[in-house]
Amino acid sequence: MNVDRLTINGGKPLTGRIELRGAKNLVTKAMVAAILGDTPSVLKNVPNISDVSVVRGLLEVHGVRVTHGVDESELILDPRNVESAHMADIDAHAGSSRIPILFCGPLLHKLGEAFIPDLGGCRIGDRPIDYHLEVLRNFGAKVEKLPSGIRMSAPTGLHGAKVSLPYPSVGATEQVLLTAVLADGITELTGAAIEPEIMDLINILQKMGAIITVETDRVIRIEGVDKLDGYTHRALFDRNEAASWAAAALATDGDIYVGGAQQPEMLTFLNVFRKVGGAFEIHEDGIRFYHPGGELKPVIIETDVHPGFMTDWQQPLVVALTKATGVSIVHETVYEQRFGFVDALVDMGATIEVHKECLGARTCRFGQRNFQHSAVISGPRKLTGADVEVPDLRGGFSHLIAALSAEGRSTVSNVGIIARGYENFISKLELLGADFVVEG
Structure with a gap:
């Protein structure tokens, strides 16, 4: 703009x-979820906001083909040629956004590695990524901090884990969901966020083939599956x-x-x-x-x-x-x-x-x-x-x-x-x- x-x-x-149109806090995460599918996804009711443009750019540098459907509010996301991206390209497209951290679980599943630059965001509080890094370690990811950012790898794949959040962080809950659905075994998340945007993300993942149970007292159980397909979804x-x-x-x-x-x-x-x-x-x-x-x-x-x-x-x-x-x-x-x-x-x-x-x-x-x-x-x-x-x-x-x-x-x-x-x-x-x- x-x-x-x-x-x-x-x-x-x-x-x-x-x-x-669709919620900023759902649409950007739904776009990331498309990486998990073996077939293209269709996301409807997408708003014309700069955060969507940021995520689109990040998807494209990772080899995801993004095109419009019937109009500009419908995106078709084809992840069949996902590939690693250079740190400089990720950094250039991310700007001040924190969204790259949510790419990590899906990319670890698809490629066995992921990179994220230093992360920004609105100046409203600390919002550290420690929750995210600890979550990914629980799933078996190896985390290496570099001067230019953070490199993660999962040479033997990711496995289910028990994760307990000290605070119902929306971002950390999203991280668990996007990582657990293809992890080997069962993941149990306690202290989860249950915002409507989280529930809509769960709806999307279930459409893709995930098995997710939302229990009482902020507990979510995810049974890992071998593969996921694309989705068709109208955003909240x-x-x-x-x-x-x-x-x-x-x-x-x-x-x-x-x-x-x-x-x-x-x-x-x-x-x-x-x-x-x-x-x-x-x-x-x-x-x-x-x-x-x-x-x-x-x-x-x-x-x-x-x-x-x-x-x-x-x-x-x-x-x-x-x-x-x-x-x-x-x-x-x-x-x-x-x-x-x-x-x-x-x-x-x-x-x-x-x-x-x-x-x-x-x-x-x-x-x-x-x-x-x-x-x-x-x-x-x-x-x-x-x-x-x-x-x-x-x-x-x-x-x-x-x-x-x-x-x-x-x-x-x-x-x-x-x-x-x-x-x-x-x-x-x-x-x-x-x-x-x-x-x-």
């Missing part, structure tokens, strides 16, 4: 309809994008119909949205989110792994909470550095204080580590336009919402980051009647 800066004239309600909608547009409707006194959004995956968000004072209507083809008038109400939120309130939901909603009458508290328990985005909101007139203490109902793993992971938002406050630089994906969209709801003119720079997870967001802003000018 070549756009770098938006100049926004705020204070205008966003109204209209936008359409969602992006619930993070849906929540972001819902928060935008609330913050701008707007009315946005989010086509493709579904109630079951949004249940926890919808409860909080209603408590704040937002209104919604559930339809077969989407959800209408709107500000019904009157005062917004303060809430206390603790982010958590599914089925709790998602960490990706809190940043956009914080903008709306600046307009609530009273004091709201948000306790972030998933990523320890996710409140860096509030500095810009304060510059725009918000009253937000961040604290090192756990200000929720329970003490979390960040409570004794000096991370500012709780926020107190006092309102209502009128935001005024300012110059803002996007720090990360969700924080960046939150800055957009703030600028759209503020009085006066704002300049939001580094907006290309937002394209990592929000398909055609500029076109969607136009559809919703936002007043802005694209620069750069």
Whole structure:
């Protein structure tokens, strides 16, 4: 995406309809899963986002042929000529993405070796790859750290393992699934993440021929099979994008119909949205989110792994909470550095204080580590336009919402980051009647 800066004239309600495609957090992993098949896969409802482009490039340097199907939202992924790639090529295509780590299990099965460069990602917390490396060692992989990255090998193949995660990491759970399905024997994963995107990945792997049982108390059992075929699958909608547009409707006194959004995956968000004072209507083809008038109400939120309130939901909603009458508290328990985005909101007139203490109902793993992971938002406050630089994906969209709801003119720079997870967001802003000018 070549756009770098938006100049926004705020204070205008966003109204209209936008359409969602597949979830960023599922589609990119589904593309990687195609490597495991002996035949091509067809993935539908693929969004036009930069993270998809990154994974496509990584697949292609590994010999996977990627083409479009009936339209640009359908990808055909042919893994029949998978091959090793040069570290420099992997590094060049990966950029700041952490997705290369999930290539390791499939490539170890197919080629007996895998390479990953130093990994980046949004600046919202440590997010170490230690979980991933330890998981792969449990399966029998040999891990060698090099100055340019990490080399892994499995000369005698991979075997099933018992894996216990100290925290329900989505990425580590995906790593186990993508590695265990072709491993020799049975894998038992305890402490697994069970997000809807994880369950949809399991659906895909089962279509390919995998045997996966989801038990109670975050336990997943995988019986390794000898071979997998390709899949045909329509990706789950992006619930993070849906929540972001819902928060935008609330913050701008707007009315946005989010086509493709579904109630079951949004249940926890919808409860909080209603408590704040937002209104919604559930339809077969989407959800209408709107500000019904009157005062917004303060809430206390603790982010958590599914089925709790998602960490990706809190940043956009914080903008709306600046307009609530009273004091709201948000306790972030998933990523320890996710409140860096509030500095810009304060510059725009918000009253937000961040604290090192756990200000929720329970003490979390960040409570004794000096991370500012709780926020107190006092309102209502009128935001005024300012110059803002996007720090990360969700924080960046939150800055957009703030600028759209503020009085006066704002300049939001580094907006290309937002394209990592929000398909055609500029076109969607136009559809919703936002007043802005694209620069750069």
